[in-house]
Each structure stands twice: as C-alpha cells, then as structure tokens.
Amino acid sequence: MKAHIVVSTILxxxxxxxxxxxxxxxKTLKAGGSAGPEPxxxxxxxxxxxxxxxxxLDCHGQVGRPLRLYSNNGLRRPGDGGTAPGVGAVTTEEIxxxxxxxxxxxxxxxxxxxxxxxxxxxPYQLLMMRKALNVExxxxxxxxxxxxxxxxxxxxxxxxxxxxxPLPAAAVAACSEAASSYLNKxxxx
Amino acid sequence: MKGGTxxxxxxxxxxxxxxxxxxxxxxxxxAIRDLGGERDGIPQGEHHRAGQPCTVCHDGNEAPEFSxxxxxxxxSSSTIGVDGASVFITDSAGASYTAKTNCVGNFxxxxxxxDFSFPILVSVASKSGSVRQTMNSHIGRARSCASCxxxxxxxxxxxxxxxVQHVWxxxxxxxxxxxxxxxxxxxxxxxxxx
Numbered sequence: 001m002k003a004h005i006v007v008s009t010i011l012x013x014x015x016x017x018x019x020x021x022x023x024x025x026x027k028t029l030k031a032g033g034s035a036g037p038e039p040x041x042x043x044x045x046x047x048x049x050x051x052x053x054x055x056x057l058d059c060h061g062q063v064g065r066p067l068r069l070y071s072n073n074g075l076r077r078p079g080d081g082g083t084a085p086g087v088g089a090v091t092t093e094e095i096x097x098x099x100x101x102x103x104x105x106x107x108x109x110x111x112x113x114x115x116x117x118x119x120x121x122x123p124y125q126l127l128m129m130r131k132a133l134n135v136e137x138x139x140x141x142x143x144x145x146x147x148x149x150x151x152x153x154x155x156x157x158x159x160x161x162x163x164x165x166p167l168p169a170a171a172v173a174a175c176s177e178a179a180s181s182y183l184n185k186x187x188x189x
Numbered sequence: 190m191k192g193g194t195x196x197x198x199x200x201x202x203x204x205x206x207x208x209x210x211x212x213x214x215x216x217x218x219x220a221i222r223d224l225g226g227e228r229d230g231i232p233q234g235e236h237h238r239a240g241q242p243c244t245v246c247h248d249g250n251e252a253p254e255f256s257x258x259x260x261x262x263x264x265s266s267s268t269i270g271v272d273g274a275s276v277f278i279t280d281s282a283g284a285s286y287t288a289k290t291n292c293v294g295n296f297x298x299x300x301x302x303x304d305f306s307f308p309i310l311v312s313v314a315s316k317s318g319s320v321r322q323t324m325n326s327h328i329g330r331a332r333s334c335a336s337c338x339x340x341x342x343x344x345x346x347x348x349x350x351x352x353v354q355h356v357w358x359x360x361x362x363x364x365x366x367x368x369x370x371x372x373x374x375x376x377x378x379x380x381x382x383x
Binding site for chain 2: 054056057058059061062063073074075076077078083084085086140141142144182183184
C-alpha cells in the first residue's frame, strides 16, 4: 500500500512537471502589433497559395487535420449558403478562418517570431514551414513546397515582413505564380 | 505487497489477452469493417467493390498493395461503371502513367507498375478519347479515389462539405457507350434522387 502511494505521488509529480509551461518572459513574447502576421497580405496573396498546395480534400481540406484549410475546390465552411467543394469561390470568412487556423497552429512560436525585428525573423523555425518542406520527413504526401520555390518565397516573405510596408513586388509575383501552379520537382533547388 | 502483486498479474493478463486476440490498429480495422461485406454475385477480384476506397485493404497488409486505385462511373447521377476509360496520372517528378478501367469501371495501379511522388495530377478519358475530365485539384496523399469521391452524400451529412461525388466521365444528357460484355453487372443500382 505504501509503495502504491509513493509511486502514485512520483507519477503525479512527473506528470505535473511535464505539463507545466516555462515561465513567460514578457520581454521576449512582446508582440509588436497583432498576434499574427499582417492579415491583409495573407488574404490578398498567401491564401491562394495554400489553397493550391495544401488544401486539397485529401490533405488539409479535412476537418480533422491539425491545420484545417478551406478552399473553393476543397473543404467548405459549414453554413456558408450552400457552398460545396468545387462550387463557388472561396469566401472572405473562409480566408479569415484559414488565417486563424494558421496562426493557431503554433501561437507561441508565432508570437515569438513576431516579437523579433522583421529583419531577424526566421520563418523556418515554424512548424508550418518545417512540415511543408518535409524537413523531418513525416509530412504525409511529402513536401508541399521546396526551399526557395515560388510558394516558399511567397509565404516566408509574408512571415518576415513588417506590418507597414507592402509585400515586395517579387514576392507578389511569386505568390501569383505559386497560386497557379502545382509542386514540381523541377522547381527544387 | 499483495496488492502490488495482484496489480502486476492483472496487467500481464490484460496484455496476454490483447495479444491472443490479435491486437491490431483499430483505425484501419474499423475502416475495413465499415466497408461491409462483398456484394452478392460479385466475388473478390478485379470487379469487386466498385466505388469503394480500394487502398483501405490494398495497402500491402490486407491485400496486394496499390499505389492508386478507384472506379470511374459514367455519370454523376448513377453508378454505372465505364469500361476501357483511360486514367492519366502525372506525378510531381514529371513521370506519367496510364491505367485502364475494366468493365465495372475499376482501375488499379500496382506499386511495381508506377510508384509515384505525390502530388499527382489526374484526368480521365473515354475509350475513344473524345470525352475527358480533369481533376480541379491535385491529389496530395490519398491512394483511393473514394477517399474523397463518395456517392450520394446528402447536404445534411457532415461529409457534404468535405467530399465530392464519385468520379464520373459523361455529362448528364451525353450519349453513353454501349454496355460492355462483363461477367458482373457494372450497374451498382444507385440513382440520384431529384
């Protein structure tokens, strides 16, 4: 009986230790503005890239995925007036929900990224980039983007930019091209 | 200490029972169970389970592994398979392969025939080549068409927003090819209700 109590106490303590978060450092996590990267650029330039590369019905166009994405040819937002996969353009609400899903994937890491000066930000530390690049080799279906391809340039430019300046023209062009093309190994560099 | 010994014996007993019953992965097991039994009159083989997600079983564990498989039906409003349709597959490395459907509309690509790199682009064409349908999106990871292409999901079904109708080739009203000679009936009997 005594052994049970000791073991249980140790296990409980270990569980509490594992589940506790490191103390917040208000200086490090101070976000310079909104919690996530600039949403207008996401809406105008980035969402279409994710729709093309990530949001098919068999991938992130499923409600059960950790990153759930709506798109016009994929998953549709419930209650959006009869939209179905392949029917109707992507809606403003769907894009907004996609943005929230992206930011919500790793909120603390995103805040930490945003707390850095724009020139210091390393978007490749984010899970969304590591998964898309299949860095750890466990992204189902393989990489969705390649390092330095148009989609990578588009997304990382958005993640690195400040909230004031517009997306550079080269990045805008990259977004446009990535939104109209599929992953191609010829793009791998 | 008696209590501790009893607990340990219990744990061992549970583990032994689990092993004896073939402790397997419940997710694919439930997916196979949910497919139901074979259709009457259609034995296991190339003509069976038209319209179902083939690689639920054909994953190399339960049945020979397919890299891609599915069924092509004539129209969205019915489940009549298309014989001799071509399924064109292009992968992200630029490699391509063409599969053909059998008389119930089933096609399957074995791993040793074409082991592709996702994502893939797919289109389907009639035997004559005069009719062609191309997927609006790529396929990112699924190896069965019916992973997403599900027949007759009603609007109030939770799957409505995350699935599309079965793969079909001919637009409603288009002339259909003559019914081919087939050892089984290529018509599964489903019709879209108006």
